[in-house]
Amino acid sequence: MPCGVAERGPEPPAFQRHPEASTPRLAHGYRLRSPSELRDLEFGRLAGTVYLDHAGATLFPQSQLTSFTKDLMENVYGNPHSQNITSKLTHDTVEQVRYRILTHFHTTPEDYIVIFTSGSTAALRLVAEAFPWVSQTPENSGSHFCYLTDNHTSVVGMRMVAAAMNVTSTPVKPEDMWSAEKVDAGASDPDCQIPHLFCYPAQSNFSGTRYPLSWVEEVKSGRRSPVRVPGRWFVGLDAASYVSTSSLDLSAHQPDFVPISFYKIFGLPTGLGALLVSKRVAPLLRKGYFGGGTAAAYLAGEDFYIPRTSVAERFEDGTISFLDIIALKHGFDALEHLTGGMENIGQHTFALAHYTHSALAALCYPNGAPVVQIYSDTDFSSPDVQGPIINFNVLDDGGSIIGYSQVDKMASLYNIHLRTGCFCNLGACQRHLGLSDEMVKKHFQAGHVCGDDVDIIDGRPTGSVRISFGYMSTLEDAQAFLRFISTICLHSPCGQSVPQASHSDAGTFSSESDHHSPQKGVCTDPAVCGNSCPAANTVDLHASLSEASSIPQTLPEKAAGVLNGDLGSHIVTNIYLYPIKSCAAFEVTKWPVGSKGLLYDRSWMVVNHNGVCLSQKQEPRLCLIQPFIDLQQRIMVIKAKGMEPIEVPLEEDSEPAQICQSRVCADRVNTYDCGENVSRWLSRFFGRPCHLIKQSSNFQRNARKTPGKGQSPGTAATLSLVNEAQYLLVNTSSVLELQQQLNASDEHGKEESFSVKDLVSRFRANIITKGARPFEEEAWEEVSVGSLHFQVLGPCHRCQMICIDQKTGQRNQDVFQKLSESRGRKVNFGMYLMHGSLDLSSPLFLSVGSEVLPVLKECGVS
The missing domain is CATH 3.90.1150.10 (Aspartate Aminotransferase, domain 1)
Incomplete structure (x- = not known):
């Protein structure tokens, strides 16, 4: 075929x-x-x-969560450091879970100790800080820390603690460890007891390669050495990846330290791990810091401290995460019941x-x-x-x-x-x-x-x-x-x-419909990442009303500028703003411009009950929310099918005293809640708790894009709730080329499967132009639209949001897939624009029909 x-x-x-x-x-x-x-x-x-x-991270089964919740509802678990009945119940339950963990790994309390940590990373850090390192001196080479290069970052990071102790760290390549010749254990110096530590993973979290568990005994006995030095070798076996799907038998292989994370096994709870320590090694561990619950006795005014005799209690600083530990019992039960082991x-x-x-x-x-x-x-x-x-x-x-x-x-x-x-x-x-x-x-x-x-x-x-x-x-x-x-x-x-x-593309990131510029280190998921932002610096509203009042506010039936075969001059055919981030477009023919872009463009956003922005990626029905702005009445009317329209004021007489801290990509922004009425309206439409929030007018968020040609280093463009750029421009000729590719690949013979208007709406641009050849806009460095001058920041790198039909909220991956095939890895479509400093002493407007005058890169005026 x-x-x-x-x-x-x-x-x-x-x-x-x-x-x-x-x-x-x-x-x-x-x-x-x-x-x-x-x-x-x-x-x-x-x-x-x-x-x-x-x-x-694996996933937890429904029965595990149900059983754990039932346990919490039926029992009272107190702080295990207290002495009351509920605390005794907690203590005893936690100790039962320790036994259950040891049984799961085929060992007993006579051989291993379970020290609870916040995860395998914390367990590894505990090993690094408690290991009995011997510092290098002129008389001896001291301890050595060796680690397989195929190790998690958390193992490699142990070398920082070793370095602070003046201990040598040596990375060992897997091929070198594989090829290391076994030696006679008697060839080493039996009198030298300098401790060395070798760490390797039972399973590579990168490739899934499983390294021999027999290395544990071979290294400890000296028959296989990561480096040839006299002393006593200890072995840390990073089992976090391995034990998620395999049985680890600690009766057959006995490493000195075994760090694990339980969410890798059960999915729930997260933030809980353990360090399994061989009882033969435990007495050698050194305790530095001591926290609540670890001291048998101490004095606040004198250097007097006696640790608890229990090794686990000695190293579990503070109150352990006892409810999470109790959840492990239900994890073991569910795993055995559902899988058999x-x-x-x-x-x-x-x-x-x-x-x-x-x-x-x-x-x-x-x-x-x-x-x-x-x-x-x-x-x-x-x-x-x-x-x-x-x-x-x-x-x-x-x-x-x-x-x-x-x-x-x-x-x-x-x-x-x-x-x-x-x-x-x-x-x-x-x-x-x-x-x-x-x-x-x-x-x-x-x-x-x-x-x-x-x-x-x-x-x-x-x-x-x-x-x-x-x-x-x-x-x-x-x-x-x-x-x-x-x-x-x-x-x-x-x-x-x-x-x-x-490498010049290294700073570019993918985006969605809300604007992204090719900025390094910035989130690539616009509508997901943000919560609100700075308020748009509005032009004088009363001064602009006389001009704006006669402007048609919506053109719902107007097709996005379709070419009729003649390129003609470059002009603006459509102008869109998106008052509520990720919601439907509001089309105008003439609109005021503020310091942040089009007035009220992305000034609001919908957030969930946790204050996290909803995007069409998670909630495609956002595109069915249609905002309309009436500048004369100073209101935004929000409509949706099956819902009564609701009004939201464009500006509050005075912003609420309570300002929310939200995020747009990597930026912190100040916002305020628009009230319970619109919250109930949105919650009813989406079937879950939602709020509408607006950027605070007294918070300024500066763009992080380096100033372009014609801008002084001191120029700081300000942004609304867009991710980076103030405007997005799309060329209709480029849309037509994509349309032809999409419809040509349609094997079902459907005519006009994707219309130009449909495609334009998916790209959610502010400015639609015609008159340029397909993708000619990617060669522009600057562009003037009427009396406004813009810097071209670069192409918009698209994400999956262009797959959502903005009329229905339905997904179709063909658009992204075809664009990916035709445009290459970064899936570019549309150009980001940013205007320079504006003189807002008099109203400025962007209008349909305005001439577009681009300046090509290093070529002069087009």
Whole structure:
């Protein structure tokens, strides 16, 4: 079949093609149930969602939450440091949970101690701070801290504590550890007792590689040494990733320290972990700081402190998170009841990973080129060497890597949840992606930091894509993912290569309908990230009323400027503002301009009960909320189907005394609530508690974009609730080209599947122009519209919000997918504009019909 013809990607292979992968079934009570049945019973909230980030955080079942809530409703749990009856109940319950944890890891209180922490990171820090390091001196080399480079950031960070103790830290590459020759334990100096520490992961959180548990005994006995130094070796086994889907038997392998995070296993509670410490090592640990509950006796006025004899109590500073610890009991119960134990989970998740890996590795383009590059140290032959994690990058048919950010955006269109980046494991990321230390430093200098979406610099990837399975994952999840990869890759035009981004693109970020400029380090998710912002600096309202009163306020039936075959002169055909962020557009033919952009553009936003902004990504029905502004009556009327219209004043006589702290991207902004009436109106429409908030007029938020040509360094453009830029301009010729591509690919013969007006509304621009050739606007450096002059900040890098039909709220991924195919990785469409300093002593207006005069980059006037 020709590339790019089929409507859907090729169907994934049948699971039966891989008989060596056991059939994924889990135990439910005393009889077997399929994962699909389990999903329906316990994870109904996943309907329509493919969740493949279990290595990041697995999900809790409904029965676990119900059981825990019932426990809290029926019992009174007091602070375990008190002596009353409720406190005794808490203490005893917590101790039972400690036993339950040790049983889960096949050990006993005679061999291991459970110290509760806030997570595996805190457990690792505890090891670093309490380990009996011996500082380097002229007489001896002191202790050594060695760690596998394929380790989580939290392990690597231990070297900072070691350095403060004048202890040498040595990174060890996996291949060096693999090839390290075993030596006779008797060859070491038995009299030297200088303690050294080696840390490695039982399972790489990057690739899922499982490192031999036998290393624990080999290193401790001296038969395999990370470095050749005399002394006594201790081993820390980072088990956080491993134990999420596998059984760890501490009776067979006995590391000295085992950090874990419980949300990796149960999904609930979060923020709770533990350090399992061998009782043979516990007496060597050194206590520095002491907090409440850790002291048997101390004096406030004298250096006198006696720690508690219990090692756990000695290191659990302050009141432990006792309700979260009690929740673990219900996590163990649910896990055993629903799955039959960790062995079943391990078999099930590996079977899915093996199947998905085999099918993914077999995907090829028509020219024979592979669709993905998989980063793995194994062939997924056995769960002994490989966990249920697949790490990869998607390739185009020319072999170039498609940035992980682009893949992530496409996945969200199909409601597939995965993870991208380096996963807090830079060592593994460098090793598998071939990134030298110099490259990583250069990427940072180009603006890339951990956790952003700068995915390609100088043609090299900065990270990758990771999927991972949990016990509630199904075969249907795996096949939906494979179908998605086939669709986005094998349906691109044959031979098309996506352009590479240079390091100059490193500061650019994706956006939604609300304006983003290519600013480094700024959130890429406009409507999601913000809560309110500075109030628009309005022009004198009374002075503008005489001109504005005759302006048609809405043109609901007017089509967005459609070309009639003749480019003609550059003119403005449509003007839109969006009074409420992420809600419907308000179209005008002439409108006042303020210091922040169009008057009242993005001055309000809808937030949930927690004060977090709602966007169309989470709530597509926002586009059905239609605001109308009446400048003469100084009100905004809000309408929606099935609802009585409601009025909101444009300006309060005096702002409420209570100012809310909100956020728009990375910026803190001051807002105030618009009242209970409109809150009830919105809550009724959306079926959940909502509020309307407005930017505070006395709060000024400056744009962080570097001043462009013609602007002095002291010029600070101010913003409303837009993310960065004051205006967004879209060229109708560019829309027409996209429309033709979309309708040409429609195999059902529907005429005008996507109209120009529909597409224009999805891009949610302020200024629509005609007269330029397709995408000519991307060469503009400045532009004048009538008497107003603007700097062009750069292209708008689109996100999934353009997939939402602004008339119905329905999603359709075709627009983003086609734009991705035709425009390249960053999916550019539309240009950001910012005006310079304005003289607002007299009213300024932006009008339909105004001539557009662009200045091309380094070329002069167009």
